[in-house]
Amino acid sequence: MVAKPMPRNPTRSVSIGRVTVGDGHPIAVQSMTATKTQDVAATVALIDYLVEAGADIVRIAVDSKSDAEALAAIRGGTDAVLSVDLQENYRLAPLVAPHVDKIRYNPGHLHHLEKSKPIRDKVAAVVDAASRSDCAIRIGVNCGSVDPALAEKYPNDSIAPMVRSAVEHAEILDELGYDRFVVSLKDSDPAKVIEANRLFAEERPDVPLHLGVTEAGLPPDGVIKTRIAFEQLLSRGIGDTIRVSLTVPNDRKHEEIEAGRQILDDVAHGRFRSVPANLSHRLNIISCPSCSRVENEAFVDLAQNVKKLCKYAEEFDVTIAVMGCRVNGPGETDDADLGLWCAPTFVNLKRGEELIGAYSYADVLPKLREELDELIAARKDS
Ligand code: SF4
Numbered sequence: 358m359v360a361k362p363m364p365r366n367p368t369r370s371v372s373i374g375r376v377t378v379g380d381g382h383p384i385a386v387q388s389m390t391a392t393k394t395q396d397v398a399a400t401v402a403l404i405d406y407l408v409e410a411g412a413d414i415v416r417i418a419v420d421s422k423s424d425a426e427a428l429a430a431i432r433g434g435t436d437a438v439l440s441v442d443l444q445e446n447y448r449l450a451p452l453v454a455p456h457v458d459k460i461r462y463n464p465g466h467l468h469h470l471e472k473s474k475p476i477r478d479k480v481a482a483v484v485d486a487a488s489r490s491d492c493a494i495r496i497g498v499n500c501g502s503v504d505p506a507l508a509e510k511y512p513n514d515s516i517a518p519m520v521r522s523a524v525e526h527a528e529i530l531d532e533l534g535y536d537r538f539v540v541s542l543k544d545s546d547p548a549k550v551i552e553a554n555r556l557f558a559e560e561r562p563d564v565p566l567h568l569g570v571t572e573a574g575l576p577p578d579g580v581i582k583t584r585i586a587f588e589q590l591l592s593r594g595i596g597d598t599i600r601v602s603l604t605v606p607n608d609r610k611h612e613e614i615e616a617g618r619q620i621l622d623d624v625a626h627g628r629f630r631s632v633p634a635n636l637s638h639r640l641n642i643i644s645c646p647s648c649s650r651v652e653n654e655a656f657v658d659l660a661q662n663v664k665k666l667c668k669y670a671e672e673f674d675v676t677i678a679v680m681g682c683r684v685n686g687p688g689e690t691d692d693a694d695l696g697l698w699c700a701p702t703f704v705n706l707k708r709g710e711e712l713i714g715a716y717s718y719a720d721v722l723p724k725l726r727e728e729l730d731e732l733i734a735a736r737k738d739s
Contacts, residue, residue: 363384363591363592363594363624363625364592364593364594365381365594365597366558366562366566366594366595367380367562367563368380368562368563368564368565368566368597369536369563369564369565370382370565371493371536371537371538371539371565371597372493372537373385373414373438373440373458373459373493374414374438374439374458374459375438376413376414376438376458378539378565378597378598379539379565379597380565382597384591384596384597384598384599384621385413385414385597385598385599386411386412386413386414386598386599386600386614386617386618386621387412387413387414387415387416387440387567387598387599387600387617388407388410388412388415388416388600388610388613388614389415389416389417389418389442389600389602389646389648390403390404390407390415390416390417390418390648390649391403391607391610391646391647391648391649391651392607392649393649394417394418394419394420394424394427394428394431394649395423395424395427397427397430397431397434398434400417400427400431400649401431401434401435403607403610404417404431404435404437404439405435405437406610406611407437407610407611407614408435408437410610410611410614410615411611411614411615411618412437412614413438413598414437414438414439414440414458414459414598415437415438415439415440416439416440416441416442416461416600417431417439417440417441417442417457417649418441418442418444418648418649418650419441419442419443419446419449419453419649420444420445420446420649420650420684421446421449422449422452424449424649425449425452425453426452428441428452428453428456428457429455429456431456432456432457438458438459439456439457439458439459440457440458440459440460440461440495441453441456441457441459441460441461442461442497442648443460443461443462443463443466443483444463444466444650444684445466445469445470445684446470447462447466447467447470447479447482447483448470448482450462450482450483450486450487451482451485451486451489453486454486454487454489454490454492455490457490457492458492458493459492459493459494459495460483460486460487460492460493460494460495461494461495461497462480462483462494462495462496462497463497463498463499463502464476464496464498464503464504464522464523464525464526465498465499465502465503465504465505465522466502467479467480467504468504468505476529477529480526480529480530480533481533484530484533484535487535487537488535492537493537493538493539494530494535494537494538494539495538495539495540495541495567496523496526496527496530496538496539496540496541497540497541497543497567498519498522498523498526498540498541498542498543499519499543499544499571499685499689500515500519500543500544500545500546500549500571500689501571501685501688501689501691501692502685502688502689503515503518503519503522504518504522507521507522515544515549515692516549516552516553516556519542519544519549519553520542520553520556520557520560523540523542523553523557523561524557524560524561526540527540527561527564538564539564539565539566539567539597539598540557540561540564540565540566540567541566541567541568541569542554542557542566543569543570543571544570544571545570545571545572545573545582545643545678545689546570547570547582547583547585547586548585548586550568550569550570550586550590551585551586551589551590554566554568554586554590554595554596555590555593555595558595565597565598566590566595566596566597566598567596567597567598567599567600568586568587568590568591568595568596568598568599568600569583569599569600569601569602570582570583570586570601570602571602571645571689572602572643572644572645572646572678572680572689573601573602573603573643573646574603574604574642574643574644574660574679575603575604575605575642575644575660575661575664576603576605576612576616578642579601579602579603579604579644580601580603580616581630583601583602583616583620584616584620584630587599587620587624588620588623588624588629588630591620591621591624592624592629599617599620599621600613600617601613601614601616601617601620602645602646603616603646604644604645604646604647604657604660604661604679605646605657606657613646638674639671639672639673639674640667640670640671640672640673640674640675640677641674641675641676641677642660642663642664642667642676642677642678642679643676643677643678643679643693644660644663644678644679644680645679645680645681645682645685645689647681648681650681650682650684651681651682651699652681652682652683652699652700652701653699653700653701653702653718655718656679656681656699659679659697659699659704659718659721660679662722663677663679663697663722663725666722666725666726667725667729670729670733673733673736674736675694675695675729675732675733675736676692676693676694676695677693677694677695677696677697677725677729678690678692678693678695678696678697678698679696679697679698680696680697680698680699681698681699682698682699683698683700686698686699686705687705690707691707691709691710692709693707693709694708694709694732695707695708695725695728695729695732696709697721697725700715702717702718703715703716703717703718703721704716704717704718704721706721706724706725706728708728708732713728
């Protein structure tokens with residue numbers, strides 16, 4: 358079958374180093390490092406490995422001044438197009454911007470520091486750093502960490518706070534006169550990713566979108582969930598860059614790029630894979646892809662072991678979230694029936710928003726089994 362030009366929304370073009378996205382440019386495929394950012398040799402090696410596998414842009418997480426300092430050495434070790442994830446600390450922007458091509462900030466994390474300072478001033482500081490260093494910006498909205506004021510305003514709706522946050526921040530950047538930005542709206546539920554991106558694209562058809570299903574989890578389920586969202590969005594012309602987030606060890610990170618390229622190729626050729634109709638009513642294990650913040654290298658094994666342990670419950674409509682760190686772990690496990698988030702030497706186990714306890718990496722599995730048995734028994738009785 359011959360590839361037809363994919364329909365593309367009339368987004369404006371945004372240059373990110375030597376890559377240009379939007380305005381009909383090829384859809385860029387991204388990935389992210391999961392090494393400790395201060396381990397410069399390992400991080401450069403992983404970046405080069407990802408580029409070799411076909412990544413157009415590689416993202417790195419930076420949480421501290423020491424991470425920011427390591428970026429200078431990383432920049433010197435690779436000519437890859439680099440993006441940096443500021444997460445909680447927007448004040449690092451001036452330190453990181455000279456070494457990267459794009460800065461991602463999360464609007465939901467801007468309230469963590471300097472609580473009395475207006476959000477607009479914090480965004481202005483990021484924009485100032487980006488413009489001085491010729492950087493693009495990504496406004497990266499995430500379901501698990503939306504602006505608390507918007508979450509309060511729309512108490513029974515998880516999509517509206519994401520869309521309103523993205524639109525508000527796009528308007529702030531407009532007012533600041535900075536148009537080199539893209540937006541992402543990520544959730545672990547593909548249906549919500551589709552709806553949030555569709556609504557944003559309707560309102561702001563000019564803004565390039567970076568697509569992703571966050572915490573998609575272990576392959577093959579992680580690829581299937583991502584495919585559900587990407588097929589729907591890409592075939593409607595929505596999406597200028599993509600990332601498939603998979604929970605895999607570093608030596609299998611190329612699978613993120615391969616899955617992304619395969620989905621793009623399939624959509625271009627009109628090959629849409631059938632999706633099990635009852636996917637959302639079966640056991641759903643969501644897990645983050647891990648990054649430099651991961652608290653313990655045993656995280657990927659933990660996610661794999663959770664999947665094996667819970668296989669007996671495949672037919673039940675239960676969501677289990679497995680997260681690698683304290684940054685996103687506590688918030689992004691809240692909506693799951695059972696949640697695990699990693700600390701350096703133990704794992705926190707939650708039932709919904711309630712913390713059950715902290716267990717060693719070995720002991721958490723039998724405790725999880727106990728909780729899952731109870732949950733299933735309760736569901737059978739109801
Ligand atoms: S949950 Fe933590 S370790 Fe996992 S990808 Fe997110 S920030 Fe990284």
